[in-house]
Amino acid sequence: MDQVMIEGLSLETVIGVYDWERKVRQRLELDLELRTDIRPAARADDLSQTLDYAAICQRLSDYADANAHGLVETFAERVAALLIDEFGIRHLRLTVRKPGAVRAARAVGVRIERSVD
Numbered sequence: 001m002d003q004v005m006i007e008g009l010s011l012e013t014v015i016g017v018y019d020w021e022r023k024v025r026q027r028l029e030l031d032l033e034l035r036t037d038i039r040p041a042a043r044a045d046d047l048s049q050t051l052d053y054a055a056i057c058q059r060l061s062d063y064a065d066a067n068a069h070g071l072v073e074t075f076a077e078r079v080a081a082l083l084i085d086e087f088g089i090r091h092l093r094l095t096v097r098k099p100g101a102v103r104a105a106r107a108v109g110v111r112i113e114r115s116v117d
């Protein structure tokens, strides 16, 4: 099945379990694979018939601006639910990286895959 993809989406948000982390904004990087049939949009050359990756990036940026979470797990689950509810996505894979979290690692985070039957 086809996918619309977004790689390395950089967002600033309040994220972390420690007290100091509740007072600062930190960077998260997202990769998304959003399953969809791109053929109708390609046939008609029509943006309204596909997933608009620019609109999705803007919505996720707005979400990150307006919300705070402790765990990256919680952030990932909420973002997956938002994508399913608001954009009608039926299957997605989402990677959330927190690049500044562990000095010895390039990034840490979670990867989830969610489907709606």
Ligand SMILES: Nc1nc2c(c(=O)[nH]1)N=C([C@H](O)[C@@H](O)CO)CN2
Residues within 6 Å of the ligand: 015, 016, 017, 018, 021, 070, 071, 072, 073, 098, 100, 101, 102
């Ligand atoms: N599995 C997780 N482990 C940890 C998380 C997390 O969100 N998921 N968070 C932290 C701290 O907030 C850390 O990022 C501070 O550097 C520790 N472990």
